[in-house]
Amino acid sequence: MANSSTIVEPQTLYELCWTYAPGSMFAFDVRSGEIIDANPAAEKLTEYRREELLGMDIATLHPAEERERVREEFLAAEQQPSAHPGFHLQSKLGRQIPVKISSSELQVIDRRTVVIYSYIDITDSLETDHRLSAQNWALSAYASAALALGKASDPASLFQAICEAITKESAYALAWIGIAGNDSSLSVRTAAAAGKALGYLDGLHVTCSEREPGGQGPVGVAIRTKTVQIIEDTETSAAFEPWREQARQFGIRCCIAIPFRAESNCHGALMVYAARPRAFEPLAVEVFEHLAEQIGHGLHAIEQDRVLQEERAQLSRMEAQLTMALSAMVAPIVQAMEMRDPYTVGHQGRVAEIAVAIGQEMGWSEDRLRGLRVAALVHDIGKISIPAEILTKPGMLSDAERAMINQHAENGYTILKDIPFPWPIAEIVHQHHEKLDGSGYPRGLNADAMLPEAKVLAVADVVEAMASYRPYRPGVKLHLVLRHIQKLAGTELDAEAVRICVALFRDKHFMLSGWIRN
Numbered sequence: 001m002a003n004s005s006t007i008v009e010p011q012t013l014y015e016l017c018w019t020y021a022p023g024s025m026f027a028f029d030v031r032s033g034e035i036i037d038a039n040p041a042a043e044k045l046t047e048y049r050r051e052e053l054l055g056m057d058i059a060t061l062h063p064a065e066e067r068e069r070v071r072e073e074f075l076a077a078e079q080q081p082s083a084h085p086g087f088h089l090q091s092k093l094g095r096q097i098p099v100k101i102s103s104s105e106l107q108v109i110d111r112r113t114v115v116i117y118s119y120i121d122i123t124d125s126l127e128t129d130h131r132l133s134a135q136n137w138a139l140s141a142y143a144s145a146a147l148a149l150g151k152a153s154d155p156a157s158l159f160q161a162i163c164e165a166i167t168k169e170s171a172y173a174l175a176w177i178g179i180a181g182n183d184s185s186l187s188v189r190t191a192a193a194a195g196k197a198l199g200y201l202d203g204l205h206v207t208c209s210e211r212e213p214g215g216q217g218p219v220g221v222a223i224r225t226k227t228v229q230i231i232e233d234t235e236t237s238a239a240f241e242p243w244r245e246q247a248r249q250f251g252i253r254c255c256i257a258i259p260f261r262a263e264s265n266c267h268g269a270l271m272v273y274a275a276r277p278r279a280f281e282p283l284a285v286e287v288f289e290h291l292a293e294q295i296g297h298g299l300h301a302i303e304q305d306r307v308l309q310e311e312r313a314q315l316s317r318m319e320a321q322l323t324m325a326l327s328a329m330v331a332p333i334v335q336a337m338e339m340r341d342p343y344t345v346g347h348q349g350r351v352a353e354i355a356v357a358i359g360q361e362m363g364w365s366e367d368r369l370r371g372l373r374v375a376a377l378v379h380d381i382g383k384i385s386i387p388a389e390i391l392t393k394p395g396m397l398s399d400a401e402r403a404m405i406n407q408h409a410e411n412g413y414t415i416l417k418d419i420p421f422p423w424p425i426a427e428i429v430h431q432h433h434e435k436l437d438g439s440g441y442p443r444g445l446n447a448d449a450m451l452p453e454a455k456v457l458a459v460a461d462v463v464e465a466m467a468s469y470r471p472y473r474p475g476v477k478l479h480l481v482l483r484h485i486q487k488l489a490g491t492e493l494d495a496e497a498v499r500i501c502v503a504l505f506r507d508k509h510f511m512l513s514g515w516i517r518n
Helices: 011-020 040-046 064-080 123-151 155-167 218-225 241-249 284-342 349-362 368-379 381-385 399-406 408-416 424-433 452-467 478-488 495-506
Strands: 024-029 034-037 083-090 094-105 107-109 112-121 172-180 189-193 229-232 254-262 264-272
Touching: 024 408, 034 040, 040 112, 064 083, 094 123, 155 172, 155 189, 155 218, 155 284, 172 424, 189 218, 218 229, 218 254, 218 264, 254 284, 264 284, 349 368, 349 452, 349 495, 368 424, 368 452, 381 408, 399 408, 408 424, 424 452, 452 478, 452 495, 478 495
Parallel strands: none
Antiparallel strands: 024 034, 024 112, 083 094, 094 112, 107 112, 172 189, 172 264, 229 254, 254 264
């Protein structure tokens, strides 16, 4: 071994680099295109001995379809170092090896213009890229399909959205979903399909029957055996032979069939096709298996949602029937009350009109307005327990009589509290004489404890009662009534309900049926 002070001659260093370089190196004459030297790595890559390579035209190391391009590019690259992607080296044994090629600067050696070309085998790199691409295709397809799963409202749209998600902007040429039938031949119908190779399905006959030729393919076997079926290469798979020619027409080289099942006894398979052989790496297979599982869950969720919608519709119909029955019950109660107090005939109906009009302006739902109307129609039902002579008394009431009248809200609650209305009717009636500041009756509630419906009803009740004729006083002019409730807004009456009520009468010219505007 030479000591550290020994100077290595440049020629020796160059020989070492040439001999042990990992890349395959070819020196060739620019003018003739002949190889004038090749390093050991080149011998190993090409499977030719050095003696065989010397004098060979470098273009002949490439497949016939690349040779013209080799001559054109290599000649154009003489002026400066350059890279040449997309080429293959054809070995002595006929193997085509993808290579990355780069060239050196021109050199003049022994009066010959020489360029050094380096060939690097990129088979492993391309295979790795292919695997990563396949995994990325699968993950991208799964992500898109997952979004589709969340949006679909029925099986047909779910299936179609998944097929479109898989084939959109990916290397998958076709995706389709087959559902097994219950007919004698156990035929598999196409529930959805998408992709540029969609024509492959034309005339395709697939079954789950083990006795049928159409049941020997990946779809039939997958559904029948409940196992994933992969055809790595349609050109070499014996199982795919009946469909090989049709697959060629649409550029299909491999496929995968993943079975799925929903609780409604729906058996099917997700089929995905790719234009490259061996496109389904283990991770991609795992992704598609999970996707098929999600299809089953999605079908179950859609079925559950359908059942839930039916139950809701049934419940809605029952509630509507109950509402009609309860509303029909209210009418004779109101009529009985008005027979006992003829001077207030129509009062509760007019209060209901005002209250509902206010609720509409507040944007309340139709169901909530129905509840408000029912509460308004029976808000004075508690007066049924008060002697008729007190209700119709033309003069001033005594303190005892007034106390008896004031008991009607409590009495109304007692009468209504056990009736199964779909709205809090009894509590609204209980509160319709309460005031925001706590000065009302029967419980002295303040604003926070009052229901919004009770606040609206209180405003409507005051307006109708003041503006209507009573045996002991004439009706108050409407503009004075509105001025009065404005004074009470925010203290005794709800300010928003008052504002809307005033606007209805002043700006929108709201008028009650049978009411004379004064």
